[in-house]
Amino acid sequence: MANKTHPTGAEKAIGSFSPKLVSLTDDVLFGDVWERSALSKRDRSLATITALIALRASEQLPFHLKKGVENGLTQEEIVELITHMAFYSGWPSAMSAIAVAKKVFEEE
Numbered sequence: 001m002a003n004k005t006h007p008t009g010a011e012k013a014i015g016s017f018s019p020k021l022v023s024l025t026d027d028v029l030f031g032d033v034w035e036r037s038a039l040s041k042r043d044r045s046l047a048t049i050t051a052l053i054a055l056r057a058s059e060q061l062p063f064h065l066k067k068g069v070e071n072g073l074t075q076e077e078i079v080e081l082i083t084h085m086a087f088y089s090g091w092p093s094a095m096s097a098i099a100v101a102k103k104v105f106e107e108e
Helices: 009-014 019-030 041-054 061-070 075-089 091-107
Strands: none
Touching: 009 019, 041 061, 041 075, 041 091, 061 075, 061 091, 075 091
């Protein structure tokens, strides 16, 4: 697991239940893949949010919507992305994603 003074999100969510998945999330996904220089973090956020919409993985969306904003995406861009994805991943996936996004942005 990541050696930090504060537990990571993965540690808080599933730490003792699945330590290997926490390690892969923290060390490989966020410690390596997200740090590669060929894509900006903004572009990685855009790709990740797009994939989550297409997969209807709305449990993961709140974290990545917030991360996308931290990485330079605007609310307007995210709403436009979700609208665009309605035609590529299906109306239900876009409607689910926009409901999550609305809730996330209203909480901010």
